[in-house]
Amino acid sequence: MAHHHSPLDVLLSRASTDHLVEPPPKGDELRTILSAGLRAPDHGKMRPWRYTVIKGKHREAFADLVVEAMGRQEPDAPAAKKTKRHHRFANMPMIIALGMHLQPEGKIPVIEQEMAVAAGAMNVLNALHAAGFGGMWVTGPFCEDRALLEALGLPAPHRLAGFLFVGTPAKHSDERKRPDIDDYMAIWKGDAIKFPADAG
Numbered sequence: 001m002a003h004h005h006s007p008l009d010v011l012l013s014r015a016s017t018d019h020l021v022e023p024p025p026k027g028d029e030l031r032t033i034l035s036a037g038l039r040a041p042d043h044g045k046m047r048p049w050r051y052t053v054i055k056g057k058h059r060e061a062f063a064d065l066v067v068e069a070m071g072r073q074e075p076d077a078p079a080a081k082k083t084k085r086h087h088r089f090a091n092m093p094m095i096i097a098l099g100m101h102l103q104p105e106g107k108i109p110v111i112e113q114e115m116a117v118a119a120g121a122m123n124v125l126n127a128l129h130a131a132g133f134g135g136m137w138v139t140g141p142f143c144e145d146r147a148l149l150e151a152l153g154l155p156a157p158h159r160l161a162g163f164l165f166v167g168t169p170a171k172h173s174d175e176r177k178r179p180d181i182d183d184y185m186a187i188w189k190g191d192a193i194k195f196p197a198d199a200g
């Protein structure tokens with residue numbers, strides 16, 4: 001476990017990083033971290049979470065699929081961008097695909113099912129941090145590629161919320177300046193709210 005003073009300190013000290021090295025979580029520790037995702041709010045018990053783990057020797061082949069998807073979704077993407085993305089997917093210690101198993105005809109609006117997946121992803125990122133690991137959530141037009149989705153067990157109408165890069169932080173992240181909460185909160189007293197963050 002990472003050494004923090006309280007569970008609240010864990011939440012307040014988390015930061016995204018893609019400066020990741022071996023090892024990633026494995027075995028029961030990985031299962032526990034992903035189980036945190038299943039604790040997200042889930043209106044109607046739709047269970048939309050689908051986590052696909054890509055690791056080890058399979059990363060290179062999956063990186064090939066990602067670049068192929070880029071070719072279809074971003075045909076004008078420069079070669080350097082494709083090379084960079086291939087390198088990242090092939091070399092991150094672990095990748096977790098955030099599948100969204102959606103039921104458009106279900107009793108719960110699709111947006112709420114998608115929000116449950118997003119909330120689950122945040123739970124996983126927090127659990128990774130609490131366990132001493134790091135992560136970054138990445139997306140892009142390639143995440144809409146139907147062939148890539150099929151390879152991840154997500155036929156239509158199911159979709160992808162992106163990927164988590166996962167591993168051990170290569171260094172302690174510098175304490176970056178965070179927004180001031182007073183700019184993003186207000187106490188409602190009957191009049192229309194104006195947030196300081198929206199001024200200007």
